[in-house]
Amino acid sequence: MRKPREEMIAETRAKLIAAGRQAFGTVGYAAASMDDFTAGAGLTRGALYHHFGDKKGLLQAVIQQIDAEMTLRLNRISAAAPNRWQGFVAECVAYIEMALEPEIQRIMFRDGPAVLGDVSQWPTSNGCIAALSRSIEQLKADGVMGDIDTEAAARLINGASSHAALWIAKSDDPEETSRRAVRGFRTLLEGLRVKG
Amino acid sequence: MRKPREEMIAETRAKLIAAGRQAFGTVGYAAASMDDFTAGAGLTRGALYHHFGDKKGLLQAVIQQIDAEMTLRLNRISAAAPNRWQGFVAECVAYIEMALEPEIQRIMFRDGPAVLGDVSQWPTSNGCIAALSRSIEQLKADGVMGDIDTEAAARLINGASSHAALWIAKSDDPEETSRRAVRGFRTLLEGLRVKG
DNA sequence: ATAATTACATACGCGGCGTATGTTGAAGAG
DNA sequence: CTCTTCAACATACGCCGCGTATGTAATTAT
Numbered sequence: 256m257r258k259p260r261e262e263m264i265a266e267t268r269a270k271l272i273a274a275g276r277q278a279f280g281t282v283g284y285a286a287a288s289m290d291d292f293t294a295g296a297g298l299t300r301g302a303l304y305h306h307f308g309d310k311k312g313l314l315q316a317v318i319q320q321i322d323a324e325m326t327l328r329l330n331r332i333s334a335a336a337p338n339r340w341q342g343f344v345a346e347c348v349a350y351i352e353m354a355l356e357p358e359i360q361r362i363m364f365r366d367g368p369a370v371l372g373d374v375s376q377w378p379t380s381n382g383c384i385a386a387l388s389r390s391i392e393q394l395k396a397d398g399v400m401g402d403i404d405t406e407a408a409a410r411l412i413n414g415a416s417s418h419a420a421l422w423i424a425k426s427d428d429p430e431e432t433s434r435r436a437v438r439g440f441r442t443l444l445e446g447l448r449v450k451g
Numbered sequence: 452m453r454k455p456r457e458e459m460i461a462e463t464r465a466k467l468i469a470a471g472r473q474a475f476g477t478v479g480y481a482a483a484s485m486d487d488f489t490a491g492a493g494l495t496r497g498a499l500y501h502h503f504g505d506k507k508g509l510l511q512a513v514i515q516q517i518d519a520e521m522t523l524r525l526n527r528i529s530a531a532a533p534n535r536w537q538g539f540v541a542e543c544v545a546y547i548e549m550a551l552e553p554e555i556q557r558i559m560f561r562d563g564p565a566v567l568g569d570v571s572q573w574p575t576s577n578g579c580i581a582a583l584s585r586s587i588e589q590l591k592a593d594g595v596m597g598d599i600d601t602e603a604a605a606r607l608i609n610g611a612s613s614h615a616a617l618w619i620a621k622s623d624d625p626e627e628t629s630r631r632a633v634r635g636f637r638t639l640l641e642g643l644r645v646k647g
Numbered sequence: 648a649t650a651a652t653t654a655c656a657t658a659c660g661c662g663g664c665g666t667a668t669g670t671t672g673a674a675g676a677g
Numbered sequence: 678c679t680c681t682t683c684a685a686c687a688t689a690c691g692c693c694g695c696g697t698a699t700g701t702a703a704t705t706a707t
Binding site for chain 4: 459498501502
């Protein structure tokens with residue numbers, strides 16, 4: 256073997272991130288015992304502190320990983336749409352629906368902001384905001400969307416989406432609530448569209 | 452004195468809520484030591500557990516108090532506007548600006564949801580959502596706002612507002628960012644208005 | 648070959664939380 | 678008026694989790 260060393264290290268890091276992600280996503284950040292989930296990965300807290308500095312550092316790494324996955328999914332969805340506007344709407348709807356997944360919801364929309372502050376401000380993990388901004392910029396260039404500050408629009412839409420997801424997830428009838436939220440959201444977006 | 456007993460009890464409760472509110476609003480919920488801030492109020496953790504059950508119970512009481520204050524402020528603002536639509540917009544803008552206040556931001560938009568789950572779902576502290584919903588309902592009845600699910604609209608707007616506030620608060624130039632956010636927000640609301 | 652650094656594990660102390668157990672003073676019964 | 682009872686707290690104790698300091702084995706550098 257050429258580089259067993261670096262591979263082992265990368266593997267250790269990956270194990271810790273996976274273990275933390277699992278724990279944070281289920282019991283939540285505060286209730287996740289470092290002793291417990293590192294032991295579950297066959298390691299100790301020593302490894303965690305060595306690689307990530309502290310508990311927050313691991314959370315940051317987990318968020319970065321999830322954000323990358325979300326960004327990839329969003330890009331694929333918008334690319335698959337027949338035109339830019341529909342791609343944009345699909346992207347937003349997908350964002351709401353992703354926020355329904357318990358792991359994403361808990362880590363990205365709850366504990367993340369609470370522990371690290373506004374996550375979208377972190378330069379390492381603003382992939383989703385950036386993806387939304389790109390879509391909006393293109394729509395404005397195409398004349399499909401009216402005059403609105405790009406970043407402001409991206410953040411307002413981001414906020415509406417994540418809150419909508421929380422609303423859906425906590426409701427008694429998530430399916431029905433999801434339909435209501437998505438319909439309202441489409442109406443909201445339609446208001447930004449230039450009428451032809 | 453007629454009822455010194457109940458007054459003392461209410462005073463104790465008020466002291467605990469005030470102390471917790473101060474601590475939660477500055478150092479945050481997780482870092483707030485119950486021993487410390489109860490001692491600051493001349494009490495002990497025993498009083499806290501007696502009245503509120505646990506730390507989360509106190510947070511809930513604090514949130515309820517703040518929510519009542521916010522609701523009152525929002526109602527006054529919308530009532531002071533020349534017409535319903537302007538009152539509604541002013542209400543939304545005020546909501547953004549309230550979310551700029553550190554105490555409100557920290558407790559209502561960060562630690563609250565992280566610890567208790569979606570706060571707007573709590574029957575005791577959904578005053579702001581209810582206020583928004585009432586305004587929207589009236590606008591729809593007046594024919595000023597188009598067809599959109601009332602609660603969905605309220606929650607989407609609520610989410611956009613709170614996220615906008617986070618964005619503003621964390622930015623390098625809050626004044627400028629605030630202007631951008633409010634402008635974008637007005638554009639967003641304008642899209643929901645029935646054109647005449 | 649030895650020195651130095653990396654990648655972890657182990658050990659220790661501290662602080663915070665929850666509970667179990669007092670203690671005091673006020674309300675109600677006789 | 679006295680005794681009982683219960684509410685409104687304070688005190689005491691133990692557990693758990695975090696952070697750090699230290700130890701150790703393996704790899705790399707010289």
